[in-house]
Amino acid sequence: MITDRLFHILADSFWKILLPGIKVTIPLTALSFALALVIAVIVALVQVAGVRGLKQLARFYIWAVRGTPLLVQLYVIFFGLPGIGIVLDPFPSAVLVFAVNEGAYAAETMRAALESVPRGQVEAGYCVGMSWLQIMRRIVLPQAFRMAFPPLSNSLIAMVKDTSLAANITVTEMFMTTQRIVARTYEPLALYCEVGLIYLLFSTVLTWLQRWGERRLAVHGFR
Amino acid sequence: MDFVEGEIMLEVQDVRKSFDGREGQGPFPREVLRGVSLSVRRGEVAAIIGPSGAGKTTLLRCVNFLERASSGRLTFGGQSFDLTRISKRDIAAIRLRTGFVFQDYNLFRNRTALGNVTEGLIAARGIPKEEAEEMGRRMLDKVGLSNKYDAWPSQLSGGQQQRVAIARALASKPEIIYFDEPTSALDPELTGEVLSVMRKLAEEGHTMLIVTHELAFARTVASQAVFMEDGAVVEAGPAEDVFSHPSRERTREFLNLTK
Numbered sequence A: 001m002i003t004d005r006l007f008h009i010l011a012d013s014f015w016k017i018l019l020p021g022i023k024v025t026i027p028l029t030a031l032s033f034a035l036a037l038v039i040a041v042i043v044a045l046v047q048v049a050g051v052r053g054l055k056q057l058a059r060f061y062i063w064a065v066r067g068t069p070l071l072v073q074l075y076v077i078f079f080g081l082p083g084i085g086i087v088l089d090p091f092p093s094a095v096l097v098f099a100v101n102e103g104a105y106a107a108e109t110m111r112a113a114l115e116s117v118p119r120g121q122v123e124a125g126y127c128v129g130m131s132w133l134q135i136m137r138r139i140v141l142p143q144a145f146r147m148a149f150p151p152l153s154n155s156l157i158a159m160v161k162d163t164s165l166a167a168n169i170t171v172t173e174m175f176m177t178t179q180r181i182v183a184r185t186y187e188p189l190a191l192y193c194e195v196g197l198i199y200l201l202f203s204t205v206l207t208w209l210q211r212w213g214e215r216r217l218a219v220h221g222f223r
Numbered sequence B: 001m002d003f004v005e006g007e008i009m010l011e012v013q014d015v016r017k018s019f020d021g022r023e024g025q026g027p028f029p030r031e032v033l034r035g036v037s038l039s040v041r042r043g044e045v046a047a048i049i050g051p052s053g054a055g056k057t058t059l060l061r062c063v064n065f066l067e068r069a070s071s072g073r074l075t076f077g078g079q080s081f082d083l084t085r086i087s088k089r090d091i092a093a094i095r096l097r098t099g100f101v102f103q104d105y106n107l108f109r110n111r112t113a114l115g116n117v118t119e120g121l122i123a124a125r126g127i128p129k130e131e132a133e134e135m136g137r138r139m140l141d142k143v144g145l146s147n148k149y150d151a152w153p154s155q156l157s158g159g160q161q162q163r164v165a166i167a168r169a170l171a172s173k174p175e176i177i178y179f180d181e182p183t184s185a186l187d188p189e190l191t192g193e194v195l196s197v198m199r200k201l202a203e204e205g206h207t208m209l210i211v212t213h214e215l216a217f218a219r220t221v222a223s224q225a226v227f228m229e230d231g232a233v234v235e236a237g238p239a240e241d242v243f244s245h246p247s248r249e250r251t252r253e254f255l256n257l258t259k
Helices: A004-049 A054-066 A070-084 A090-116 A119-127 A132-169 A174-185 A188-219 B056-063 B088-095 B113-123 B129-142 B158-170 B188-203 B215-221 B239-244 B249-257
Strands: B008-019 B030-041 B045-049 B071-076 B079-082 B098-101 B176-180 B208-211 B224-229 B232-238
Touching: A004 A054, A004 A090, A004 A132, A004 A174, A004 A188, A054 A090, A070 A090, A070 A132, A090 A132, A119 A132, A119 B098, A119 B158, A132 A174, A132 A188, A132 B113, A174 A188, B008 B056, B030 B045, B030 B056, B030 B071, B030 B224, B030 B232, B045 B056, B045 B215, B056 B176, B056 B208, B098 B158, B113 B129, B113 B158, B129 B158, B158 B188, B188 B208, B188 B215, B215 B239, B224 B239, B224 B249, B232 B239, B232 B249
Parallel strands: B045 B208, B045 B224, B098 B176, B176 B208
Antiparallel strands: B008 B030, B008 B071, B071 B079, B224 B232
């Protein structure tokens, strides 16, 4: 039963939770994901190019990052590194961990997308005199990005929700803000449901953006 | 076409190629080219014919470095190279002077017909966009696609795609154009439109090295015919001689078989 008091708490906390959502969760996600994409493209290209040594390094990175929990990675960077004199603020720590973590997954998405572009186009590129880097940048990557768009959208949506883990390293994002309000008002069920709905709202907007993006890619012509 | 007397454009000597299994195709190890030599003069059209698996395509790919030959020499426009030791720089320099047409077209899927033709001009040669597009339109006109400048590869028939690919190979004014079974993926009607473009290029005096199963075309358009089987050249000479009175029993058999 929603009492008057509860209604007020929910209405009042909605903005209190949404504000760090806009000021922390969104920048944290955007920054981490952008960095993850840069890492992913480089790590995927290194593997496709088959540069000895670098390729092994790329496989090791993916193996190590995918094989350990995100929460453990956050703890190692934020609580662990100060032990050897490296102290990072909560927000940069979170960006670093999320970017490196997502980079490993997105690298595999990108590698699959790169490998799905027929090899013949690379050969055709060589035959008109282009260098490997030019072929990748102008021919292969644009096609790979289009292929990778749906799975990468998936990852982005997953990351929005994963940023709630940053509460563990004292980043005052939406979830931590909610915890604080719960501690004050003692309405855990209503408030945790409320923050869940706000995450759902964010994900919904991203789902729309994904659909819009896919449509735009489709009208842009090539298949 | 008459046998052409003139300066040698391209010469390959004793090219060998083995696949060791890492490429992941067929039984291994396997020697696909067993010492192939041939030469093409400037202005000449040379046709390489022969049964499937003879190594014709592999030879063409080795000549443009899409495969690394296991041994052999290449003389291109007077300069001689060891195929196993040729530098990336020399490879790039030679590729800028050649054109290559693939069996399955290999058009850039994210470029329009015109974009496919201008891509190499802009990216590899640094020709300004406007100028490249002017050249590209001329090339597409030449292959009969003046109404398809802005079409995406997925909107074109196989024959049209192959003609775009020919325009792309032609755009940089190559000194020699390699054709790797350019009509093998096409039905007879589409084959006709591609062959007529190639015939036109031959008449204009382009130097061409063509791997083909179109024997009638090879016979009428080529000045030199090279018959390959089992990784080696069985017979080579003026096309008229090879087709009318082949000196080797095996050539005769193949030509009768495919008549």
